[in-house]
Amino acid sequence: MTFPSWEAAAYQQQKLQTDGDHNPMALTRRSFLTSSVALGVAGCLLPSRTLAADKHQLTIGNRSIDVLGRSAKVFGLTDEEGRPGLLLRAGEPFSVALENTLNGPTSIHWHGQTPAPELDGISETGYVAPLAAGETRSFYFEARPGTHWMHSHHELQEQALLTAPLIVQSPEDAAIDSQDVTLLLNDFSFRDPLEIFQGLTGSETMDHGAMSGMANMEHSMESMGGADLNDVTYDAFLANDRTLDDPQVVRTERNGRVRLRIINGAASTAFWIDVGAASATLIAADGNRVEPVQASRFPLAQAQRIDLLLDVPAGAAIPVFARREGDTARTGIILAAPGATIERYAGMADSAEVPVDLSIEGRLIATAPLASRPADIRHTVMLTGAMAPYSWTLDERVWAKRRKLEVAEGQRVEIEFMNHSMMAHPMHLHGHHFQVTEIEGRKFSGAMRDTVLVPAMGTVVVAFDADNPGRWLYHCHNLYHMMAGMMSEVVYT
Numbered sequence: 001m002t003f004p005s006w007e008a009a010a011y012q013q014q015k016l017q018t019d020g021d022h023n024p025m026a027l028t029r030r031s032f033l034t035s036s037v038a039l040g041v042a043g044c045l046l047p048s049r050t051l052a053a054d055k056h057q058l059t060i061g062n063r064s065i066d067v068l069g070r071s072a073k074v075f076g077l078t079d080e081e082g083r084p085g086l087l088l089r090a091g092e093p094f095s096v097a098l099e100n101t102l103n104g105p106t107s108i109h110w111h112g113q114t115p116a117p118e119l120d121g122i123s124e125t126g127y128v129a130p131l132a133a134g135e136t137r138s139f140y141f142e143a144r145p146g147t148h149w150m151h152s153h154h155e156l157q158e159q160a161l162l163t164a165p166l167i168v169q170s171p172e173d174a175a176i177d178s179q180d181v182t183l184l185l186n187d188f189s190f191r192d193p194l195e196i197f198q199g200l201t202g203s204e205t206m207d208h209g210a211m212s213g214m215a216n217m218e219h220s221m222e223s224m225g226g227a228d229l230n231d232v233t234y235d236a237f238l239a240n241d242r243t244l245d246d247p248q249v250v251r252t253e254r255n256g257r258v259r260l261r262i263i264n265g266a267a268s269t270a271f272w273i274d275v276g277a278a279s280a281t282l283i284a285a286d287g288n289r290v291e292p293v294q295a296s297r298f299p300l301a302q303a304q305r306i307d308l309l310l311d312v313p314a315g316a317a318i319p320v321f322a323r324r325e326g327d328t329a330r331t332g333i334i335l336a337a338p339g340a341t342i343e344r345y346a347g348m349a350d351s352a353e354v355p356v357d358l359s360i361e362g363r364l365i366a367t368a369p370l371a372s373r374p375a376d377i378r379h380t381v382m383l384t385g386a387m388a389p390y391s392w393t394l395d396e397r398v399w400a401k402r403r404k405l406e407v408a409e410g411q412r413v414e415i416e417f418m419n420h421s422m423m424a425h426p427m428h429l430h431g432h433h434f435q436v437t438e439i440e441g442r443k444f445s446g447a448m449r450d451t452v453l454v455p456a457m458g459t460v461v462v463a464f465d466a467d468n469p470g471r472w473l474y475h476c477h478n479l480y481h482m483m484a485g486m487m488s489e490v491v492y493t
Contacts, residue, residue, distance in 0.1 A: 054095050054096055055095040058078070058098045058099070058150075060100050061075065062075060067235065067238070068236055070190065072190060087165075088168045093141065094110070094115070094140065095140050097137070097139075099136040105133060106130060106131050107121055107123055107130045107153045107154040108152060108153070112287050112433075113141070113166070114433065117469075119139050120430055121139070125473060143168045146286070147165075147263065147287050148305065150163065151164075156197060158265075159193040163184065165182045178257040179252055181260050181261070181335070183320070184240055184265050185262070185322050186237070186241075186266055187238075187324075188234055188235055188236045202390070227423060227456035229355055232480070237329055239322060242333075244346065245347060247331075247332060248334070250334065252312045255311070255314050256312050256337065260280070260310060260335075264300045267480070268479055268480055269324055270299070270302060271323060272297055272299055272300070273297065274297050274322075276296065276318070276319060277296070278310060279295070279296055280309060283307050284306065285305070285307075286304060286449040286450050286451060290364045290366055291365040295360065300356070301356055301424070302478055304453070310335065314338075315339060316336075320332050320333050320335060321345075323349060325354065325355050326354075358453065361439065362442070366446065366447050366448045374412065375412045376411040377413055380416040381488075382395045383421055383425050383486070384420050384421060385486065386421060391485070392421075392478075392481040393486055394486055397485075402487070404488060404491045405488070405489070407492055408466060408493050409469050414461055415474075417454045418459045419454045419455065419458050423456055425454050425481065426453050426478065427475070428451040429462075430450075431468045432464045432468060434464035436461075439460055441459070451477055471492070472490045474487070
């Protein structure tokens with residue numbers, strides 16, 4: 001596997017101070033952990049394993065990147081060899097010592113993995129506290145194969161690019177004669193993430209949904225067909241930390257085949273993946289194999305991943321664009337055969353992109369679906385809220401007043417997501433992978449996923465087997481919607 005030669009994700013902070021005691025992400029009085037403690041949840045840190053027993057070291061630290069000719073102070077998440085993210089070979093367990101070298105607390109969620117709840121890398125459900133400054137914590141569990149990723153689940157650090165790939169190879173990968181390339185997408189702003197959030201909510205505090213009031217409308221509010229599309233105006237969109245002003249060029253073999261693992265690590269942006277005149281074959285969604293689907297355009301909501309196979313003819317260069325929905329902005333990388341001429345591509349397309357939809361989702365068929373059986377329980381969840389005032393909720397409730405979905409171990413569970421808002425929401429469930437079983441009343445044996453897009457005023461049904469007891473978050477993976485209150489939990493009784 002060829003791991004990309006780029007440094008991953010990090011925290012952008014214009015006002016980062018040099019004082020060692022300063023926490024650049026410290027919010028005003030309330031934090032999510034405080035609200036968890038108020039709920040009476042007992043923390044239960046696992047005994048730390050010795051570093052010698054951990055096969056990999058992941059380090060969270062500071063770095064600088066260049067964006068559009070400007071320097072930005074950011075975070076980085078690198079392995080023991082300084083590479084971004086983590087690559088695990090087939091059959092290798094997830095055995096990691098995670099070190100926090102930042103000046104303040106953080107947390108890293110292993111998105112797509114299904115460990116025990118105390119190893120999920122979050123603090124919101126109360127199993128563990130955030131990773132303190134200077135702390136190293138050990139994680140060990142069976143790794144789930146596929147294209148996954150890692151990101152902060154602490155306050156607004158994800159917007160600050162604290163994201164990185166988590167690639168777990170499977171035994172079947174060796175049968176695909178291809179060059180492995182990973183593409184991580186991010187949205188980027190030179191502004192402090194807290195400043196962005198305050199501009200949306202008109203609030204100086206952040207308490208996962210405790211705020212209200214008319215927003216200072218700093219977001220772009222692009223709209224097509226009556227649906228709101230984008231909350232935030234960004235300075236740039238990054239593909240492996242780079243823009244199309246200076247894109248990454250991946251050299252391929254002559255008449256080579258590329259397996260492109262695309263991760264949408266953007267905080268609040270959905271993209272269309274566009275390979276232009278070329279054609280690609282989608283073989284996996286959220287790390288799970290699907291029956292091959294061939295196309296030249298693929299919708300990709302926040303937190304979703306797709307694996308594409310592309311053939312690069314001799315002498316050819318294929319730009320792989322990520323085009324922001326409702327906008328002309330785009331980013332991407334270039335796959336180039338030996339000797340191919342590399343053209344320059346503008347960071348703006350000629351026309352605005354259409355909204356991301358379920359056109360491909362409805363064609364995806366899982367190669368390893370859930371066993372056929374009726375559901376034991378069905379929960380209906382209403383996705384509610386609006387741009388102005390900026391308020392996003394589940395069942396018209398914020399996190400502090402959430403309605404928990406109760407399940408029992410061994411049950412087949414269905415969740416019907418009914419979107420009563422004018423904005424699409426990528427809904428993510430921790431600790432499980434579900435099957436998309438119904439879109440707008442049409443039943444089918446869809447992809448196995450951990451994140452599904454629910455369109456504005458649309459309905460999507462997913463099913464999963466309750467086989468991982470604990471308390472598990474489910475939430476919108478638009479970071480600002482989640483922080484405004486669009487989060488709850490599935491609780492095993």
